[in-house]
Each structure stands twice: as structure tokens, then as C-alpha cells.
Amino acid sequence: MTSPTLATTEHPVRATAVLFDFGGVLTSSVFDAFQAFGESLGCDPRLPLRLFRDDAEARELLVAHEEGRMREREFEQGFAVRLRAHGVEVDGTGLVRRIQSGMRADHAMIELVAEVRDAGFRVGLLSNSLGDDCYAGFDLASMFDAVTISGEIGVRKPSRRAYDIACARLDVDPEATVMVDDLPQNIVAAERAGLAGVLHRDAADTTQRLWAALGRS
Incomplete structure (x- = not known):
């Protein structure tokens, strides 16, 4: 996880938005x-x-x-x-x-998305899709301010363009955005694109790390 300061300028940018991965973050492993x-x-x-x-x-x-x-x-x-x-x-x-069939919704993480949004941060989804209907049962439009899915934009993580598109759709600068993902290579790519990163392992750990990255206790 990077520090809550998301830029290296004299006037650091504070996080105003979070991008969440789907599979392995909002679901079980x-x-x-x-x-x-x-x-x-x-x-x-x-x-x-x-x-x-x-x-x-x-x-x-x-x-x-x-x-x-x-x-x-x-x-x-x-x-x-x-x-x-x-x-x-x-x-x-x-x-x-x-x-x-081996994946289940992680309700603690879904609640975290809502809590972050309720706290005034913009929240978005950035997901590599697997299957034509892999988001069934999730009301993504109501959960997120913007949804970016690889199969719809023609590019997948860890491509930098995927992060750029997701931030543009969320109407935020990458330097003011935190990416939550369960794959280390996607976190590395996000950080190269200017975002901060939180590597997801479980809901409790991610909750603590994400709020710290957002400058909240």
C-alpha cells in the first residue's frame, strides 16, 4: 500500500476516489x-x-x-x-x-464500497471480465459512480489505458485515486499509472489499509 499522500509535489494531492476490482475483491477468491x-x-x-x-x-x-x-x-x-x-x-x-459457481459475494467488501461512497468519495469499478454475464446479481449501476469493464472498453488490466479510462469515467485524476485489487501485478501497474494501491487479501485488512490511504482513521 502506498502512503495517504498520493503525489510527490510540494502540494500533495489527497485521495478523492477509489477504484475497486470485482473478482477476488467483491467476491471470494x-x-x-x-x-x-x-x-x-x-x-x-x-x-x-x-x-x-x-x-x-x-x-x-x-x-x-x-x-x-x-x-x-x-x-x-x-x-x-x-x-x-x-x-x-x-x-x-x-x-x-x-x-x-465457486465464487460468492463478499458482503463485507460490498458494504465497504457503500461506506466509502457515503463518506464523500467517488467509487468506481475496474474489472477484467470473465464470462458474458459474470456480474449477475450485482446492481453495479447503483453501487458505483462509474463502471469500467475490460470486455466493453477493449483493454484489460494491467494495461495503463484501462486505468486511464476508469479514472476518466470517474472524472478524477489518477493521482487522486486509490486502486483496490487482489493481483499484485495490477497494483504495480496502477501505481505506475499514478494511482495509489491497496492489495486486497481480506475485508478486515483492506478496510484498515484503504481508510488509511484515504487519510481517515
């Missing part, structure tokens, strides 16, 4: 969901995530889907091909929903 998915396939539970890291074709499928260049069904069929290439016999239909 994405990593746990993928591991449960791997277990349901009867393979090494770490295989699905490892493919996105180490298998170039699987990684490109994920990037294309998150950037909106590939719909859910095409992504599922392509990912099933990559799983079969690694010895897992699986039908692609419904793979995304099987992954999403």
Missing part, C-alpha cells in the same frame, strides 16, 4: 474458484490457472475474451481444447459457469 474447478475436473487442481500462466494458447484465449474480442462460448470451447491437450477430457459447454 478467484484462485480458490479455479482450484475447485480443477478438482471438479479430476486433474491437478492447479492446472487451469497454470495454463493461463504457462500455455501461450490458453493465455491468448483469456486475453481475447477479457478484451471483448471473443465471446464466452468460443472461449469455453478453446479452453476445453487446451485442457484436453493436457490430458483432461472435458466438454467446453458451461465451463465459465462452473468456474463462477
Whole structure:
């Protein structure tokens, strides 16, 4: 986490806004969901995530889907091909929903979003999308002042452009914004784009760190 002072000028900028990630921040762990998915396939539970890291074709499928260049069904069929290439016999239909079934809303974090907004800060969502309907059950329009989803803007975190677009939609400067995300690489990218960062691990820790970054006890 960076300090509450968000600029290095003689007149530091105070935070006026917060961007929240979705999966793994407003929900339970994405990593746990993928591991449960791997277990349901009867393979090494770490295989699905490892493919996105180490298998170039699987990684490109994920990037294309998150950037909106590939719909859910095409992504599922392509990912099933990559799983079969690694010895897992699986039908692609419904793979995304099987992954999403392992994720639950984190109500403490949802309450934190509302509390930050009620305290006078602008709040926005900046999310890499997985699935054509991955936000079902969340009234994003009522929760946030602005919503930025990778599949709609054609660029994903950790691209700097994703942060720039999200801040512009929120009508705030990056230097006055805090990003809450569960992936270290996304926090590093946010800080390079001028934002402050809070790496999410659990609601209690994030609540403390975020209020500190906002200059509140």
C-alpha cells in the first residue's frame, strides 16, 4: 500500500476516489474458484490457472475474451481444447459457469464500497471480465459512480489505458485515486499509472489499509 499522500509535489494531492476490482475483491477468491474447478475436473487442481500462466494458447484465449474480442462460448470451447491437450477430457459447454459457481459475494467488501461512497468519495469499478454475464446479481449501476469493464472498453488490466479510462469515467485524476485489487501485478501497474494501491487479501485488512490511504482513521 502506498502512503495517504498520493503525489510527490510540494502540494500533495489527497485521495478523492477509489477504484475497486470485482473478482477476488467483491467476491471470494478467484484462485480458490479455479482450484475447485480443477478438482471438479479430476486433474491437478492447479492446472487451469497454470495454463493461463504457462500455455501461450490458453493465455491468448483469456486475453481475447477479457478484451471483448471473443465471446464466452468460443472461449469455453478453446479452453476445453487446451485442457484436453493436457490430458483432461472435458466438454467446453458451461465451463465459465462452473468456474463462477465457486465464487460468492463478499458482503463485507460490498458494504465497504457503500461506506466509502457515503463518506464523500467517488467509487468506481475496474474489472477484467470473465464470462458474458459474470456480474449477475450485482446492481453495479447503483453501487458505483462509474463502471469500467475490460470486455466493453477493449483493454484489460494491467494495461495503463484501462486505468486511464476508469479514472476518466470517474472524472478524477489518477493521482487522486486509490486502486483496490487482489493481483499484485495490477497494483504495480496502477501505481505506475499514478494511482495509489491497496492489495486486497481480506475485508478486515483492506478496510484498515484503504481508510488509511484515504487519510481517515
